[in-house]
Amino acid sequence: EGGDDGDLSVVLDTKPKTKRPPLYKVLLLNDDYTPMEFVVLVLERFFGLNHAQAFEIMLTVHKKGVAVVGVFSHEIAETKVAQVMDFARKHQHPLQCTMEKE
Numbered sequence: 001e002g003g004d005d006g007d008l009s010v011v012l013d014t015k016p017k018t019k020r021p022p023l024y025k026v027l028l029l030n031d032d033y034t035p036m037e038f039v040v041l042v043l044e045r046f047f048g049l050n051h052a053q054a055f056e057i058m059l060t061v062h063k064k065g066v067a068v069v070g071v072f073s074h075e076i077a078e079t080k081v082a083q084v085m086d087f088a089r090k091h092q093h094p095l096q097c098t099m100e101k102e
């Protein structure tokens, strides 16, 4: 019969959820050996910052120990971390760059 399906639709008609992809913070860590100018160069080259912005963030990391340098999708964040770590290793600096879910 064309009966009421009342209780079933209560269960099945759930709210359409729009699922946004999670974002990831890319963090730069302080150390005692990486030259300040090298960190500034990294921030300009891989994070598109101008010299003043790059210098400011470098100083924040130097003073506070860590800073967020950008927020990206998982894939872009992974690429940034890999680029920074490769570049630092090539130049034999111990600079560390990591990512964490926002």
Ligand code: TYC
Pocket (backbone or CB within 6 Å): 028, 029, 030, 031, 032, 033, 034, 035, 036, 039, 058, 059, 061, 062, 095
């Ligand atoms: N602390 C370093 C120095 O005194 C500079 C530095 C800044 C290193 C930021 C790493 O992420 C960093 N030469």
